[in-house]
Amino acid sequence: MNHFNVKQIKLLGHCANVARAGSPKFPSLVFLMGQLQDIAGVSKVTDFLSDYYDLHILELPGTGNTDPLVPGYSYKYIADCLKSYVDMSELSGFHLYGTSYATGIVLEYAKKYGQSLASAVISCAASFIPERGVQPTIDMMHYCLRDPKSFARIYLEELSIDNDKVIRQKVIKRAAARHASKHSDKQMQCFIYNATRILAYRAEDLHLIQVPTLIIAGEFDPFITPKQCIDLVDAIPGSSYHCLANTDHLMQLQNPKGLAELIVSFSRESHLLAA
Secondary structure: OOOOOEEEEEEOOEEEEEEEEEOOOOOEEEEEOOOOOOOHHHHHHHHHHOOOOEEEEEEOOOOOOOOOOOOOOOHHHHHHHHHHHHHHOOOOOEEEEEEHHHHHHHHHHHHHHHHHEEEEEEEOOOOOOOHHHHHHHHHHHHHOOOOHHHHHHHHHHHHOOOOOOOOOHHHHHHHHHHHHOOOOHHHHHHHHHHHHHHHOOOOOOHHHOOOOEEEEEEOOOOOOOHHHHHHHHHHOOOOEEEEEOOOOOOHHHHOHHHHHHHHHHHHHHHHHHHO
16 A cells, blocks of 8 residues: 655635645646545555556645635635646646546536546536435435434435445444444534535536546445436536446445546547547
């Protein structure tokens, strides 16, 4: 496992964290966090990706181990924070990956700044919270600072499914439950603010996205279902879809190599199409 050096930076006046891996000789990929993820926690995926990319693993304001970002700041604003990083790092023609909570950031960035992208990949694409997930999300917001064990129970009930076909399902669920119950108060405050932000979000004007885009669903994801991901693909011109077999919303833990291989394969195909 790589042990990344994490650097604190400022984006539009807000704290953010970044780690670099891979080689500057490789194509650039910016990797964005989902809810309650941090740079160390996504290493199973980024270790693989670092063999193929000039990798920028980014905790944007309100994610990872940064300070909470109040929900009055929209996804469009956070996309502007990402643009600030892109300008600071002098990136162009780069690949962008985000998962779950980061879906709105990728979509808003691709709409406004798509000319700077070579491709975009989104897994567990939460372009909105489905109606069935609203009350559980509110329950998680209620319990996360009051009762971490109840929070972890609801969190796993919503994101994962009891199905023996899911890769290493029982082991990963136990580990994820332990991890989910031990977040700091600051991380839980981030969760509340980010959950509020995503509850208020619904992706619009997706026809404006002209970037090669891949949406990856977990075959058994009970929260952001394959059907919801397919609907998103239908709304983005020329986008592609892949269902990662025997995974759910925890696919980064269940099949990190399979996920990373999809990202690499799609970015290579996009490069060939653009050439």
